[in-house]
Amino acid sequence: MTLCARSPAAVLSEKILLTKGKSMETRILGHRGASHYAPENTLPAFELALEQGADGVELDVHLSKDGRLIVMHDERVDRTTNASGFIKDFDLEELKEFDACNGMGGFRGVRIPTLDEVYELFHSTDKLINVEIKTDIIDYPGVCDKLLALEREYGMTGRIIYSSFNHYTVSELLHKCPEAKVGLLYMSIIREPWDYAARIGAACLHPHYITLSRTPDMASKCRELGMETNVWTVNESAWMERLVKMGVTSLITNRPDLARTVVFGK
Numbered sequence: 001m002t003l004c005a006r007s008p009a010a011v012l013s014e015k016i017l018l019t020k021g022k023s024m025e026t027r028i029l030g031h032r033g034a035s036h037y038a039p040e041n042t043l044p045a046f047e048l049a050l051e052q053g054a055d056g057v058e059l060d061v062h063l064s065k066d067g068r069l070i071v072m073h074d075e076r077v078d079r080t081t082n083a084s085g086f087i088k089d090f091d092l093e094e095l096k097e098f099d100a101c102n103g104m105g106g107f108r109g110v111r112i113p114t115l116d117e118v119y120e121l122f123h124s125t126d127k128l129i130n131v132e133i134k135t136d137i138i139d140y141p142g143v144c145d146k147l148l149a150l151e152r153e154y155g156m157t158g159r160i161i162y163s164s165f166n167h168y169t170v171s172e173l174l175h176k177c178p179e180a181k182v183g184l185l186y187m188s189i190i191r192e193p194w195d196y197a198a199r200i201g202a203a204c205l206h207p208h209y210i211t212l213s214r215t216p217d218m219a220s221k222c223r224e225l226g227m228e229t230n231v232w233t234v235n236e237s238a239w240m241e242r243l244v245k246m247g248v249t250s251l252i253t254n255r256p257d258l259a260r261t262v263v264f265g266k
Contacts, residue, residue: 130163186205232252
C-alpha cells in the first residue's frame with residue numbers, strides 16, 4: 001500500500017503527533033511575493049521576497065486554455081496586465097505576450113509566470129511555497145493532479161502548502177495524496193475551526209487575520225493540537241506584533257521586510 005492510499009485522517013494524526021506542542025518562531029510568507037514593492041505574482045516579486053528574508057511566498061494558480069498552471073490572483077487578466085479576458089480562454093503562448101507590470105514603474109514588460117518557473121526559482125532553496133488553488137469561482141478539472149505531479153517533478157515535497165477557499169478542492173487533493181499539507185482559507189468566524197479542519201484532514205487553518213483575532217484562543221489551541229495558523233494579509237506593524245504575541249505560525253504579508261523587523265527585530 002502506498003502512502004497516498006492512506007486516509008487523510010490517519011496521516012493528519014501522524015502530522016499532529018510530530019508537531020504537537022512544538023514552539024517555533026513565526027514564519028514570514030510574501031503575499032504574492034513582496035507585492036508592496038514589485039508586481040504581484042511575478043518572478044521579480046518572488047525574488048524580492050527572498051532578498052527581504054521571507055521564509056517563503058504565497059501565490060495563486062489557475063489553468064490556461066492549454067492546461068498550464070498559471071500564477072495570477074484573479075480569474076481575469078484585466079486588473080494586473082494590459083490585456084482583457086479570462087485566463088482559461090488563453091493558451092500559454094498568448095498569456096506570455098501580456099505585460100504584467102500592473103502599472104508599477106521599473107517593471108514594464110514583466111511576464112505572467114507559470115508555476116514551473118516559480119518552482120525553478122525555489123527548488124534549490126529551503127523556502128516554502130503556499131499555493132492557493134483558485135477554484136472557488138471557476139472549476140479547473142485535473143488541477144490537483146497537475147499540482148501534485150509538478151511538486152514531485154521539482155522535488156518540492158514537504159515544502160508546499162496547498163490552500164483554497166473551495167474546501168471541496170482541498171478534500172479532493174487530500175484524497176489523492178493524504179500526506180500533502182493543506183490549509184483551509186476562510187473569513188467567517190467559525191466556532192472551533194480546528195475541529196472542522198481535523199474532520200477534513202487539513203493540517204493548517206488560513207483565516208483572515210482579524211478573523212483569527214476574534215476567535216477565542218485560536219492560535220494557542222491550534223499550536224497545542226499541532227495545527228498551523230497562517231494568517232493573511234497583514235501589512236501593519238501593530239497587527240504583526242499582536243499576532244506574533246498570539247502565537248500564529250505564519251504572517252502572510254505584502255511587506256516581508258517590515259514583518260522581519262517585527263518578528264526578528266532586524
